[in-house]
Amino acid sequence: xxxxxxxxxxxxxxxxxxxxxxxxxxxxxxxxxxxxxxxxxxxxxxxxxxxxxxxxxxxxxxxxxxxxxxxxxxxxxxxxxxxxxxxxxxxxxxxxxxxxxxxxxxxxxxxxxxxxxxxxxxxxxxxxxxxxxxxxxxxxxxxxxxxxxxxxxxxxxxxxxxxxxxxxxxxxxxxxxxxxxxxxxxxx
Amino acid sequence: xxxxxxxxxxxxxxxxxxxxxxxxxxxxxxxxxxxxxxxxxxxxxxxxxxxxxxxxxxxxxxxxxxxxxxxxxxxxxxxxxxxxxxxxxxxxxxxxxxxxxxxxxxxxxxxxxxxxxxxxxxxxxxxxxxxxxxxxxxxxxxxxxxxxxxxxxxxxxxxxxxxxxxxxxxxxxxxxxxxxxxxxxxxxxxxxxxxxxxxxxxxxxxxxxxxxxxxxxxxxxxxxxxxxxxxxxxxxxxxxxxxxxxxxxxxxxxxxxxxxxxxxxxxxxxxxxxxxxxxxxxxxxxxxxxxxxxxxxxxxxxxxxxxxxxxxxxxxxxxxxxxxxxxxxxxxxxxxxxxxxxxxxxxxxxxxxxxxxxxxxxxxxxxxxxxxxxxxxxxxxxxxxxxxxxxxxxxxxxxxxxxxxxxxxxxxxxxxxxxxxxxxxxxxxxxxxxxxxxxxxxxxxxxxxxxxxxxxxxxxxxxxxxxxxxxxxxxxxxxxx
Amino acid sequence: xxxxxxxxxxxxxxxxxxxxxxxxxxxxxxxxxxxxxxxxxxxxxxxxxxxxxxxxxxxxxxxxxxxxxxxxxxxxxxxxxxxxxxxxxxxxxxxxxxxxxxxxxxxxxxxxxxxxxxxxxxxxxxxxxxxxxxxxxxxxxxxxxxxxxxxxxxxxxxxxxxxxxxxxxxxxxxxxxxxxxxxxxxxxxxxxxxxxxxxxxxxxxxxxxxxxxxxxxxxxxxxxxxxxxxxxxxxxxxxxxxxxxxxxxxxxxxxxxxxxxxxxxxxxxxxxxxxxxxxxxxxxxxxxxxxxxxxxxxxxxxxxxxxxxxxxxxxxxxxxxx
Numbered sequence: 001x002x003x004x005x006x007x008x009x010x011x012x013x014x015x016x017x018x019x020x021x022x023x024x025x026x027x028x029x030x031x032x033x034x035x036x037x038x039x040x041x042x043x044x045x046x047x048x049x050x051x052x053x054x055x056x057x058x059x060x061x062x063x064x065x066x067x068x069x070x071x072x073x074x075x076x077x078x079x080x081x082x083x084x085x086x087x088x089x090x091x092x093x094x095x096x097x098x099x100x101x102x103x104x105x106x107x108x109x110x111x112x113x114x115x116x117x118x119x120x121x122x123x124x125x126x127x128x129x130x131x132x133x134x135x136x137x138x139x140x141x142x143x144x145x146x147x148x149x150x151x152x153x154x155x156x157x158x159x160x161x162x163x164x165x166x167x168x169x170x171x172x173x174x175x176x177x178x179x180x181x182x183x184x185x186x187x188x
Numbered sequence: 189x190x191x192x193x194x195x196x197x198x199x200x201x202x203x204x205x206x207x208x209x210x211x212x213x214x215x216x217x218x219x220x221x222x223x224x225x226x227x228x229x230x231x232x233x234x235x236x237x238x239x240x241x242x243x244x245x246x247x248x249x250x251x252x253x254x255x256x257x258x259x260x261x262x263x264x265x266x267x268x269x270x271x272x273x274x275x276x277x278x279x280x281x282x283x284x285x286x287x288x289x290x291x292x293x294x295x296x297x298x299x300x301x302x303x304x305x306x307x308x309x310x311x312x313x314x315x316x317x318x319x320x321x322x323x324x325x326x327x328x329x330x331x332x333x334x335x336x337x338x339x340x341x342x343x344x345x346x347x348x349x350x351x352x353x354x355x356x357x358x359x360x361x362x363x364x365x366x367x368x369x370x371x372x373x374x375x376x377x378x379x380x381x382x383x384x385x386x387x388x389x390x391x392x393x394x395x396x397x398x399x400x401x402x403x404x405x406x407x408x409x410x411x412x413x414x415x416x417x418x419x420x421x422x423x424x425x426x427x428x429x430x431x432x433x434x435x436x437x438x439x440x441x442x443x444x445x446x447x448x449x450x451x452x453x454x455x456x457x458x459x460x461x462x463x464x465x466x467x468x469x470x471x472x473x474x475x476x477x478x479x480x481x482x483x484x485x486x487x488x489x490x491x492x493x494x495x496x497x498x499x500x501x502x503x504x505x506x507x508x509x510x511x512x513x514x515x516x517x518x519x520x521x522x523x524x525x526x527x528x529x530x531x532x533x534x535x536x537x538x539x540x541x542x543x544x545x546x547x548x549x550x551x552x553x554x555x556x557x558x559x560x561x562x563x564x565x566x567x568x569x570x571x572x573x574x575x576x577x578x579x580x581x582x583x584x585x586x587x588x589x590x591x592x593x594x595x596x597x598x599x600x601x602x603x604x605x606x607x608x609x610x611x612x613x614x615x616x617x618x619x620x621x622x623x624x625x626x627x628x629x630x631x632x633x634x635x636x637x638x639x640x641x642x643x644x645x646x647x648x649x650x651x652x653x654x655x656x657x658x659x660x661x662x663x664x665x666x667x668x669x
Numbered sequence: 670x671x672x673x674x675x676x677x678x679x680x681x682x683x684x685x686x687x688x689x690x691x692x693x694x695x696x697x698x699x700x701x702x703x704x705x706x707x708x709x710x711x712x713x714x715x716x717x718x719x720x721x722x723x724x725x726x727x728x729x730x731x732x733x734x735x736x737x738x739x740x741x742x743x744x745x746x747x748x749x750x751x752x753x754x755x756x757x758x759x760x761x762x763x764x765x766x767x768x769x770x771x772x773x774x775x776x777x778x779x780x781x782x783x784x785x786x787x788x789x790x791x792x793x794x795x796x797x798x799x800x801x802x803x804x805x806x807x808x809x810x811x812x813x814x815x816x817x818x819x820x821x822x823x824x825x826x827x828x829x830x831x832x833x834x835x836x837x838x839x840x841x842x843x844x845x846x847x848x849x850x851x852x853x854x855x856x857x858x859x860x861x862x863x864x865x866x867x868x869x870x871x872x873x874x875x876x877x878x879x880x881x882x883x884x885x886x887x888x889x890x891x892x893x894x895x896x897x898x899x900x901x902x903x904x905x906x907x908x909x910x911x912x913x914x915x916x917x918x919x920x921x922x923x924x925x926x927x928x929x930x931x932x933x934x935x936x937x938x939x940x941x942x943x944x945x946x947x948x949x950x951x952x953x954x955x956x957x958x959x960x961x962x963x964x965x966x967x968x969x970x971x972x973x974x975x976x977x978x979x980x981x982x983x984x985x986x987x988x989x990x991x
Contacts (some may be wrong), residue, residue: 019312039486055778063785111392144253159331162294
């Protein structure tokens with residue numbers, strides 16, 4: 001009963017803050033709405049005995065990723081929303097389709113039946129502690145996906161640097177134009 | 189608890205081709221850092237791809253990492269297509285990067301990493317591996333598309349592709365989570381059993397999950413109505429990457445479609461068959477009709493690649509081995525003809541002109557008869573005119589679809605094929621029957637470009653005259669299915 | 670009934686810690702004073718012993734100024750976020766065997782999560798004040814906390830590997846009661862990385878760039894006054910206390926000491942924490958502030974590779990021994 005109540009509370013807050021994050025005029029407020037959202041997501045994980053995931057959710061998403069978002073927002077320092085014309089001329093059709101998809105997704109939850117559970121039931125997880133259960137699974141059955149993720153991160157690092165780094169010729173051009181800020185070898 | 193580990197060192201021997209590519213990718217970053225010579229990189233990549241290709245045919249086949257990674261003839265075939273695509277791209281890039289003044293060594297390593305992703309997708313026996321392979325492939329390609337940093341079209345393309353790709357990934361994950369919740373597994377072979385044993389064939393939630401997965405992969409193969417990103421991205425990306433995207437990631441996505449739909453959900457064919465049929469017709473219609481209006485050859489080829497995805501869907505649509513082998517065969521042939529056409533496009537791109545506009549091809553037959561003749565062959569093949577390889581590919585696709593009973597779809601495909609002849613042959617008309625608007629400089633050829641063109645021609649002629657080996661290889665690889 | 674006992678325990682803990690904070694400031698001023706051959710606070714009470722109380726009363730009755738252009742809700746929330754998240758970390762600290770309010774399985778991760786939340790307080794304070802000094806302070810703090818949190822976490826991975834647990838009590842127990850069992854001897858590199866990262870996480874000298882008085886007029890809290898300023902102050906000192914406690918738990922053997930003290934088992938724990946806090950203050954009196962790019966270089970190019978190498982080496986040794 002209590003856990004159901006907590007679930008409903010978390011789910012409700014997640015939905016509300018999700019909407020707020022999109023609707024807020026001030027981007028910093030949006031980020032904070034997402035922060036609250038992440039905390040309630042961590043709450044949901046706790047409800048499932050996934051305490052490790054809950055902690056990681058907060059450390060990684062709230063503690064690192066969102067902070068980086070804030071960083072970008074501060075550097076850009078938008079106090080007002082930038083308004084542009086809609087990219088799609090006839091957005092009512094898109095709204096209609098989205099609403100239809102939404103209805104369908106809601107409707108099909110009626111026919112949802114829980115499939116065959118695996119060996120990690122909530123009791124099994126509680127017994128082994130979540131961190132250990134996760135560790136065992138990741139480093140035995142899911143070792144290949146784990147390694148692929150490592151590769152994805154490598155690509156993200158390489159690609160990120162590649163796109164953000166200034167080319168040597170760009171730096172030279174900028175120097176010729178007399179921009180003083182780029183004199184240190186194009187470091188950003 | 190359970191200490192069973194499916195990982196042993198011997199399972200690495202099944203991953204030979206992937207590991208070779210991976211080490212080449214990392215080596216490339218190091219080489220780029222310490223060596224000034226830019227020409228080292230493409231040839232190193234090409235060599236790595238060749239080694240990987242050789243290893244591909246000499247690796248043992250089996251299922252490793254539990255059930256996660258399936259090395260069978262089916263995956264070997266698609267890996268071959270992807271590797272051929274990469275090989276072409278590398279050969280084309282050698283000259284293209286110098287004309288565009290792209291000096292990033294990471295270009296090649298990202299290309300290689302993206303190929304590793306495709307190979308993981310193709311071999312994935314578990315939806316999680318498939319998804320991660322897809323991400324690895326897509327992430328590398330997002331970066332590659334935006335590599336022309338001075339060109340706002342390239343920036344736009346990269347951003348657009350990234351946003352749309354992220355959105356489709358979201359749909360894919362939502363679909364996978366629905367399917368996982370209903371069946372309790374992400375293992376593809378287990379899935380097909382559970383679908384039957386849990387009686388999910390008519391379950392709405394399951395069908396929506398499958399639909400979402402389908403949408404995500406239709407996005408990756410740029411099938412209508414999920415093709416919106418394709419023309420802009422193909423046009424904005426560096427030409428070599430456009431050629432790459434039209435061939436390799438598309439083949440990988442088709443491989444997954446084939447594996448998921450025909451291996452995992454063959455029993456649900458009654459539901460997804462008509463949807464694929466509709467998508468195929470729509471894709472062919474939009475691709476072919478929109479291509480007519482294009483003034484830029486690059487954009488026209490983008491629409492043509494959408495149309496070709498529609499043709500390839502015909503084989504999936506059939507839902508049986510005959511259809512799938514026809515699709516495999518077609519994708520292999522398409523790799524050669526499309527790469528050939530892009531090779532010409534890149535060949536004509538130099539400091540003065542970009543070789544992307546149709547006007548650049550006026551009177552090409554008079555100034556460069558050989559180049560024009562090659563282009564002629566590739567275009568004929570793309571139309572699917574009888575003596576060429578393209579005809580053979582299309583023929584088997586249509587036969588498979590007829591055998592499966594989709595007569596209307598086949599008729600539509602033929603009509604659109606005829607329409608496509610108009611815009612392909614318009615290029616031929618420009619080349620042979622019009623006079624050059626301006627004085628065109630002689631094209632400069634490079635070793636990589638020569639190799640690419642020769643390879644494309646050999647492939648085309650080989651497939652047109654002896655289509656047997658590839659067809660039987662594709663057919664044989666499906667026996668275990 | 671259980672809840673009541675728990676509430677009393679919480680009240681005692683908070684009370685003791687707040688008292689500790691008050692006297693930590695006194696401690697700091699006295700030590701720095703003597704190191705600089707001054708006397709430190711002498712006027713209020715015997716040798717200035719009542720000075721912290723006087724300070725507390727003063728800040729409590731000061732006017733609470735809110736800048737006109739500030740983002741009011743965030744401006745008000747920032748110090749509370751900071752203080753609350755720091756205080757929540759106290760709940761999982763094992764002061765002695767069985768002396769932890771919540772002995773949870775992921776104690777170490779919980780503290781990381783809360784300390785990363787505390788940085789939000791600082792960032793938001795910097796932004797919501799709508800002043801350039803505070804914004805600069807907030808941004809510096811953001812970059813610093815993100816960079817050093819990585820090395821802080823990585824340095825403790827070695828400890829996790831040796832103890833096989835994230836539970837703070839179990840980490841202490843894994844070190845045994847002997848002197849040589851302390852992880853500072855088996856993980857010296859990790860301790861070094863941890864110590865440096867700890868200084869940066871708590872914004873202490875020589876990494877106190879977020880509040881650098883000389884250039885930023887005390888950074889993120891420039892616009893705060895009265896009780897809200899005091900809240901930041903308290904949060905900083907509780908943060909020091911928490912970080913020092915983590916150091917004691919993970920590297921210095923926790924509550925274990927040369928002999929058992931009856932009636933008050935946490936005595937060794939508290940002595941060790943004060944030892945680390947003394948070093949904090951000692952460093953403040955000794956070292957000048959780093960430049961910003963030096964700070965980043967140390968974090969990314971020295972500490973993170975060192976910590977990663979330490980993890981690799983620890984794993985290797987563990988395999989060889991097994």
